[in-house]
Amino acid sequence: MPSAAPEATGTAALNTLSVGTAGPRIAFLHGLFGQGRNWTQIAKAVSGPDGHDARCLLVDLPDHGRSPWSTEFSFAAYGDAVAATLRAHAPGEAWTVVGHSLGGKVAMFVALLHPELVERLVVVDIAPKGYGSLERFEGYVGEMQRLPLAQVSSRGDAEARFEEPDPGVKAFLLQNLRRDGQAWRWQVNLDLIAGDAARGTGSRIADWPEEADALPPYEGPVLWVAGGESRYVKREDGERMRAHFPRTRLFTIKGAGHWVHTDAPDIIVTALRRFVTS
Template identity: 50%
Template sequence: MSTPMLHAVTSGESGPRVAFCHGLFGQGRNWTQIAKGLADICRPTLLDMPDHGRSPWTERFDYAGAADLVADSLRAIDDTEPWIVVGHSMGGKIAMLVALRHPELVDRLCVVDISPAATTSFSEFETYIAAMQAMDLGSITTREQADASMREAAPDPGVRAFLLQNLRREGDGWRWQPNLEVIGRDIATIGGWPTDEVAGLAPFDKTVLWLAGERSLYVTDDDLAEMRRLFPRVRLVTVKGVGHWVHSEAPEVTLQALRALITSSR
């Protein structure tokens, strides 16, 4: 039986292949602005992660399996040259596993505001999932109603808009694109880190850019040693004045950093 491929959108006409892996409840299109800003020097591919967007659903979430799906999808697009892989949050953990499990596939890596460690500030997502699952889709007629129903769980309008991008029209009704059942059941795995599976893998000895938001709690000093052990050629860049959503809060800084990574010599 053939392996299901992840949904992917590729742009650009020449230059290195660059894959973007989004975070929990994101979609590949969240990286559209960055991809457009890089399309003159590379060929960006925006991926929907497993159980998200228009990619296939799985029966359970685990980082090794997600990384293998990403690797298989990238090889299906182009197996003639290695990729630069960029990942944010959950997608950053997946990207790290792609590099560690498939080092021949990855030329360079960029990890955006996440660490190779269990994430301690992930509990708000459990609240969001519960509210999404509790929404009575049969009684919702407008996005405004859906927004109102999420207001208590997600008071920040930007967070609600981000979550509600996953609510799609289907005929006269609505459906959630993400696999809420699996994501809700396996949220502890998504917030964790597969220490045992990583233990037997060799360090990834190629260039790694690590972007962290100055105000974020997802990258801490305690994470430095493990990141440097797994990725000995890592360079940490802290982006001033931003939180977890580095690429949307500071797109120009992100573009500049990625352009430097893409155009740098190995």
């Protein structure tokens, strides 16, 4: 039988996409400028050809995709919103929560704030530490702000006008462009991200807030996935990671960059299947 088709749903909290009809529950959280559907390929593979191996929920984080916008960024608020969404989707059930980059930090906060909700945690290529600033993203923000939305006539026109030279990055960023009637708008809360980037080393998105250090450690099993070619996870990050998550196992995938699940999808699928059922 063909894999169960994704079904878009909306909760009182965040927008979600469901894949699979039976099995353990797995929630996927995306990175900055992403959407839950970025995990679709992985979710379909994990849920199996008949959709019975896992029930996956692809979550649009606040300020992203079709989820509501906020006026101020907060990891705790993001974590609470994800937790509320998971509880609304499956009351009383526990989840494996998987998060990449920004979503990885949010997933960590979900586990620290709501440990009873998280049966297992998978953190993909991010560490519980501050990364200084959003400097590497400021160019993307600027390109998106410079796109003259009022003059855009079609998605092809937007692609032609968009300045980003890397086709992969261009496609990723432009997935945030949505037609609303005859006009175009950004789904992502670009003003919030631009304002945070303008804070420089005071960026809340790039930071790991001190409030996390006051929370009890999460005692469940944690799979910490790192790209061998990525600079986001370093050997010295292990001590801090295990202070928050004592049962962490680091899994480094050779040849993969920051987008580990894009660079090595088969390895990620195998690792997730083994971790969820172990």
